[in-house]
Amino acid sequence: MALLASGSSGNAALVYAGDAGVLIDCGISARQVRLRIEAAGLAHVRIEAVALTHEHVDHVAGVRVLARRLGVPVLATRGTLTAARDALADVPERAMVRPGETVRVGGLALLPFRSSHDAEEPVGFRVAFPSGRVLGYLSDSGTLGGEAAEALSGCHTLAIEANHDVEMLERGPYPPFLKRRIRSTVGHLSNDDAATALALLAHDGLATVVGLHLSQQNNTPHAALAALVEARDRVGLACTVAAASQHEPLVCGV
Ligand SMILES: [Zn+2]
């Protein structure tokens, strides 16, 4: 997997097996997607579809141009397809996915599962690779929720939102309504939430945990990593922890 961009200024992640890949979200420009895939050394990977988590602009801003340019379908839930209809105008094909129903693209099996966010019908994805390895991907969610925790269990790589440090958010410059929204059950997972998820989902096969969607106002990579390392050490795992960046790609094995 390559996390091409992660954060409130744009999100895109490339999951791939061999030369075939699926882009999860496209909240950066089609040009930036191409440049970052090249920078990650993955220019050989052909994007066969774009799968959307939800309709917020930081997840869909570049999807229209990219899908048209590459001639690939956009996969999303009914709610996301409806809410993002302007962002998806003229894309070659829209395909509806349903939470709990697996879709297969280029050797990958993607299982959308419900997340908890102030969007129409948001989802995360559990991605099974031909190798048997499994990735869990959850960004933009106020809680882990029953369905999400179940869908993420047994993953070898866990990419999970670590949006904010609770204290930095409290003390930071955001207006009270926005702080409440971020902390709410349809807002964003904190570093502590990501650490709780790591501990909850820990198993011997969990090799990598990556924090996603770090706030540039209310978080630092250092704070996010510290929370994940503390949880990892507490449960006695040997997994790698990392934090995705807004500005440069991060390649992590699955
Ligand atoms: Zn977002």
Ligand SMILES: [Zn+2]
């Ligand atoms: Zn969002």
